[in-house]
Amino acid sequence: MKKLQYERPVIQRLNTGVMNKFGTRTEYAPVTHIEGNAVKDLIKEYGSPLFVISQRVIEQTLKDANRAFKTRYPKVQFAWSYKTNYMNAVCNVFHKNGSWGEVVSGFEYQKALRNGVPGNKIIFNGPDKAENELRLAIKNNSMIHIDHLDELYLIKELATEMNLRPKVAIRVNMDTGIYPMWDRFGFNYENGQAWDAINKIMLTDKIDLVGLHCHIGTFMLAPSAYAVAAAKLSDLALGIKKKFKKNIQYIDMGGGFASKNTLKGSYLQGPDSSPSFDQFAEAITTAILNAGFVENELPLLILETGRALIDEAGYLLGTVISNKRLSDGRRATIMDFGVNIMFTSFWYDHKISPAQEFSQYTEDAVLYGPLCMNIDVIRENVTLPPLKRNDNVVVHTVGAYNMTQWMQFIALRPAIVMIDLDEKPHLIRKRETLASIDSEELVPKHLKEFKL
């Protein structure tokens, strides 16, 4: 006699009338494959946990973003935000599809150069640019976005010394009606700091002010804030034209578009609450087009969109380590991935799908990571079918920040695979080993030997 499929016995109290804190059921169908590749096969080949990136999703998302902006504005350029995901293979998908590089450190600048991005297609942002890094950027004719006056004076000195005319923009912070206002980067618009910096640059012929830059926040859910920002940068650009007869070549609106993830505490799911590229594009381009530029003097519109372009392309595959009960009767499931490699679980309720068939019965659970740390919680409340040891799950929308903000803490970091347009997987980052961590460590001679 053929034995029946086994499923762990579950019993769930039925609550009528009000929604419980676990919300509605998370998943109705298992995700057994990612673009033709069985989850089980990927884990068998590359180990668990495993990050998987879809080249097809990246390209499709970038195409959508390009369409949204280019159908509304004549001159648009995307620059790939390295900090969001600087795996070389990921960067190169963006570069192959026309994106420039946007970096915020000397390390990222070197990465962009090594990836083959020409120096004059690299935007160098951030508050920390060392003197030698600035020298290199000046030599390479990169766009340097000035964050503070000390940097401005240093660039001026270097320009004199190197006898080169650096291309710069200033980063402008401003009140766009959203909270919190990001005023720690750049020069403030409302209190005159921005004009002060512009005057300082324009009154020296050693530096070429080519652009204006802002980055108003992160995971922005209000396109209207971008309209305010675009209007204020346009106002500065037109003011510069009026005062110094100088055309600003580009307006860089930075990044911050929300992805389709669901923020913790959000009533609506991410796909229902996050604005589309069209909504952001409409807000930004309308503000610039209505600002009063002469048609042939419209500035190039640069976008440093990171999260919204890569988040949906990333998956994390993982395995159940164990199930247990908490003191209040809630199910606790321990996964082999935690906040060490999924930093974003601190602020998102990530969608999680079982990777094998399941019945319609579900259980309310807490998902924990494998770290021996109380903070290692993947989902505080999730409704999932009963999972047993060695079952697999797929975490969705993890492409942004997790592969750069991950921590080598307690456990080694996993491998990353990219699935190409022909659905073939490629290893793009090897699983870390003890050797890869130890190779950077040195033990003084007198501490090398001991007896216990």
Add this chain to the structure above:
Amino acid sequence: MNIKKNIALSDTGFVFNPSNGDSFSTNPIGMEIIKMLKEGKSTDEIKSHVVKNYMTDDTTFERDLYDFVNMLTKMNLVETDEKKKD
């Protein structure tokens, strides 16, 4: 260990406690276990029945049964020892 006498169990896995109005849903294997408990079967008997008929092993099922019975107790569906003595 016995399921309370007045607990109603439907064929679709709906469990009802008429003494306090609590209702629950359980999956087919949970339903089978509750039925066997109502019939007064011992945990060993339940274990051998499930292992014989389902694709599972002794250890896995023992762990799951232990957890399930704990949940039944927590949900007030089981006769307590004190009551049994009465």
